[in-house]
Amino acid sequence: MYSYIALILMGVGVWLILDQKYHFLSVLLAMEILTLSVIFLCASFLGMGFNLSGINFSLLFMVHVVIEVASGLALLVSRTRATGTDKLSNIFSSRF
Structure with a gap:
């Protein structure tokens, strides 16, 4: 379920970046949507079966974000x- 949401968010983020023509802040916000989708993908694929390594990886990725x-x-x-x-x-x- 989370992987579908992440893929939809990734598509929306790419579309917003390509569509933005005016403000730099809007591009930064669209990039945050992309990183949020990557966090969802990490949590869904690495965290299957309640494995803590996926959660730890997601937390480290969030620190990078x-x-x-x-x-x-x-x-x-x-x-x-x-x-x-x-x-x-x-x-x-x-x-x-």
Whole structure:
């Protein structure tokens, strides 16, 4: 059951990333949907039969996701302070 939910979330996350044209924060949120789907997949495939190794792997992966979120938000804040906007059209500017 969780694997179906994870696959649907993964499809939605990829669609949101490809569809987003304007804001960097929306892309970061879509990437979080993708990581949530990977956590669901890890919990469903590795945690079958109440095996604790799948739960431990999911917790370690969640720690990695928290570090990724902190790095993404720091990048968003520094980019917004440098350029004054979080639009994706200015992502390759030299003032980054």
